[in-house]
Amino acid sequence: MAHLPEQYLQLFPILQTHTMLASCSQSALAEPVSRAIQDYHDSLLHRGTNWKEAIEKTESARNEFAKLIGAEPDEVAIVPSVSDALVSVASALSVFRKKHVVYTEMDFPAVSHVWQAQCDYHISVIPSIDGVMPLEQYETHISEETVLTCVPHVHYRDGYVQDIKAIAEISQRKGSLLFVDAYQSAGHIPIDVKEWGVDILAAGTRKYLLGIPGVAFLYVRKELADALKPKASAWFGRENGFDGAYAKDARRFQTGTPAFISIYAAAAALSLLNHIGVSYIRNHVKTICADACHYAAAKGLQLASAQGGVQPGMVAIRDERASETAELLKKKKVICAPRDEVIRLAPHFYNTKEDMRHAIDEIAVKMIDK
Structure with missing residues (x-):
């Protein structure tokens, strides 16, 4: 050290x-994150309102996360949790005719919970072999009928790291979208969604991103985002907040007012990580x-x-x-x-x-x- x-x-x-x-x-x-939380508290305690400042912090957090994963800010939505992100993605896939979804036995249980609740999809689980997930497993279990493949970048139980770029190549060749759960990697393992060919990626802030619960980030590739219409969408996912038009980017996956106190923490934490x-x-x-x-x-x-x-x-x-x-x-x-x-x-x-x-x-x- x-x-x-x-x-x-x-x-x-x-x-x-x-x-x-x-x-x-x-x-x-970290002290900067603690101070950011205190700033949110103090702004309400002493000024009574902080909406403009909170919106600015939201954009700062969005920009910092985009920088962290090699994305553009308009490809990043701010959501309450990774589970909410996946629910929103699941609600948007009806534009495709395919009805087959695969995830791995290495995924966090919440991934299973989300997909087992989706009655309109045929679900397959990719088994690991002796604690690892050979690429051949993806070749075998992803088919031309697969609309979405869900994978963890890092296995939550033992830290096993997957080759996302190689998995993305397989899913693209098979015609499947790729959703990456980066909750156990973002913040301590470099991520480049463009170089790797990732379609969708989500990560929360309370773990390696140095934040607190209440906020997560959802990356959706720009070309893909404009084609999807999530049913889990509300005024923060609309073009100007008040009309019915979807936002023209990944923001369409946002719903209501975010947990601003967690946003303040995230902006400070992500800034620190990007600085290091x-x-x-x-x-x-x-x-x-x-x-x-x-x-x-x-x-x-x-x-x-x-x-x-x-x-x-x-x-x-x-x-x-x-x-x-x-x-x-x-x-x-x-x-x-x-x-x-x-x-x-x-x-x-x-x-x-x-x-x-x-x-x-x-x-x-x-x-x-x-």
């Missing part, structure tokens, strides 16, 4: 007392995760992450009582994120190799005690 300026570490007060390794669930709160540079963050996270994987193995811990290929976006350790272990670690001021029978150690740019080793040491002690 020697190359990371000390000023960045000082932006996170929690790091003075805790080891924060839960970015796959909730990142540490996601490529730098990815290199740092890969380095400390690689060290942690070797260290955990040396301690006799079993990794849940699939080995080989792209370095996982986190370190996942098998533990039959993961939630119990996480609570014990919390008492030691080590914050991690259990999921099922896995302890997830999800670092960000503010973490060090020593942070990861300290957490692994504590987990190893708890495993012995059990």
Whole structure:
């Protein structure tokens, strides 16, 4: 971590007392983000209204997210959550005759919930093989009748990173649109929707994007957005807010007034990430995760992450009582994120190799005690 300026570490007060390794669930709160939240509060407390300022913050957040993923601002809609984004996308696909949708068993459960509620579609689930998703699986399960393929950029459970550009090539060749859930990647893995050929992408802010719940971003390729008419659309998705015409870009996927307090936080957080540079963050996270994987193995811990290929976006350790272990670690001021029978150690740019080793040491002690 020697190359990371000390000023960045000082932006996170929690790091003075805790080891924060839960970015796959909730990142540490930075001082600029905290100040932005306070600014929203103060503007209402002392001025009574902040509509114009809030709209300006909304556009700032939109611009910063577009920069983060290599998109144009008018290709980005602001929505309450990634689940809302997918519901809105599902409501807009009726313009196509195809009725087949595929998603993967690596997708977050909310993806399944959305599609299982869609009565008009034939749904297929792409199974993984030994914890990985070979490209051959997409070749097999995407057909010429597939209207949309849903994939996670990073598997929420163990950090497995997929080759989105290669998947996009397959889906395009088969005539399917591609929806990418980037909730577990945006903010610590570089994304270029144009270079990769992504049609639709969504990400929320509370994880690696350093924000808080209440806002997410939906990218829709410009040419595609103008062809879709989402049923989940309201006045923020209209041309001037008051008539019935859809907005002439991805904004048509917006509904009502957004959670401005979360917008303020997002604008500050995204600005910080773009200032540091996601490529730098990815290199740092890969380095400390690689060290942690070797260290955990040396301690006799079993990794849940699939080995080989792209370095996982986190370190996942098998533990039959993961939630119990996480609570014990919390008492030691080590914050991690259990999921099922896995302890997830999800670092960000503010973490060090020593942070990861300290957490692994504590987990190893708890495993012995059990």
